[in-house]
Amino acid sequence: MxxxxxxxxxxxxxxxxxxxxxxxxxxxxxxxxxxxxxxxxxxxxxxxxxxxxxxxxxxxxxxxxxxxxxxxxxxxxxxxxxxxAANTGNGSGNPPVPKPVDKETEALHPYMIKFSEKIQEYYDNLPVAREKIRIAKEFYEIRGDNFYFQQLDVNLFGKADTAFTDLMVMNGAPEMNKAREKGYPVLTLVQVAEKIRTAMGSYKLSADHYRSYKQTDRKDYLDFYITNYSIAYEDELKAKEMLKAAVAELTDKMKQGAPGE
Structure with missing residues (x-):
């Protein structure tokens, strides 16, 4: 029975x-x-x-x-x-229903990744600037020649300005406007780029003030050099923290929009 x-x-x-x-x-x-x-x-x-x-x-x-x-x-x-049993993700119960793929959102991922990578490249100039200013300063003190400071203007600060301009061009692209609508952390990433630019500007000022100090022997220029160099370093560290947080936020957002998530 x-x-x-x-x-x-x-x-x-x-x-x-x-x-x-x-x-x-x-x-x-x-x-x-x-x-x-x-x-x-x-x-x-x-x-x-x-x-x-x-x-x-x-x-x-x-x-x-x-x-x-x-x-x-x-x-x-x-x-x-x-x-x-309810589905627990181990194969029991009813199979999960795949999440519909948002093709428009998925297409934004490569552009956002490229934008964040460009910001990382832009940031990488900061520790380079800090070290090259130190080397240029030592060379100037020993040889009395500002050759390395001149090289900074051409090979570092000028290129950094171009990198920031390129980032702002990317920020104005239609893809970025769509990313804003979709809730991607575009503003956060732009704020990181702006903080990097601020730090780079302070490093440049410190280099200019040190050259002025060597050329005029005015102690106030030396004070300006020390002050701006310190501010630049603090902003560099802050930019590093901001960049790490922004990349993590972007990664989480892309996972949320991934097919099948």
Whole structure:
């Protein structure tokens, strides 16, 4: 009786799962055997599925367990129960429904990655500027020649200005406007670029003031050099923290918009 009820009750499961059956071979207790397939895999219980005078009976326990369900039996009421667990991400329960892919959002990812990489390249000029100013200062003190300070103007500060201009051009592109609409941290990244520019400006001022000090021997220029160099270094450290946070925010946003997330 328990087996018969379990097989009859399987009809409740069929509508909610990927179960199919078809004519098999042989007989079981005088009835034609029915092959049972669950999610593409053939299942076999203690008794096979059968065709009972036009009605298909299938093994409830075998089907339920193959779907990760819990099977119960109440002997007092002669009731078979089947409980399908909620999806836990381990293959049990119903399969997750894929998140629709937002093609427009997905297309923004390469542009945003490129923008953040350009900001990283722009930032990398700051520690270079700090070290080259130190070297130029030592060379000037020993040789009395401002050659390396002149090289800073051409090979570093000038190129840094161009890099910032390029970033602002990217910031004004249609892709960035769309990224703002989609909630990407565009403003945060732009603020990082502006902080880098501020730090670079202070490094340039410190270099200019040191040259003025060497040319005029005025102590106030030396004070200006020290002050601006210190401010630049503080802004450099702040820009580093801001950049790290902005990249993390951008990464999280891109993960949220990724297909299937």
């Amino acid at each position: 328990k087996r018969k009820i379990a097989m009859i009750a399987a009809g409740m499961l069929i509508a909610a799962s990927g179960v199919a059956w078809g004519a098999g071979s042989g007989e079981y207790k005088g009835f034609p055997v029915v092959n049972v397939v669950v999610n593409g895999k053939t299942v076999q219980g203690e008794a096979p599925g059968i065709n009972l005078e036009g009605t298909t009976l299938v093994p409830l326990r075998a089907i339920g367990e193959s779907l990760g369900a819990k099977i119960g039996w109440d002997s007092a009421t002669s009731t078979a129960t089947l409980t399908i």
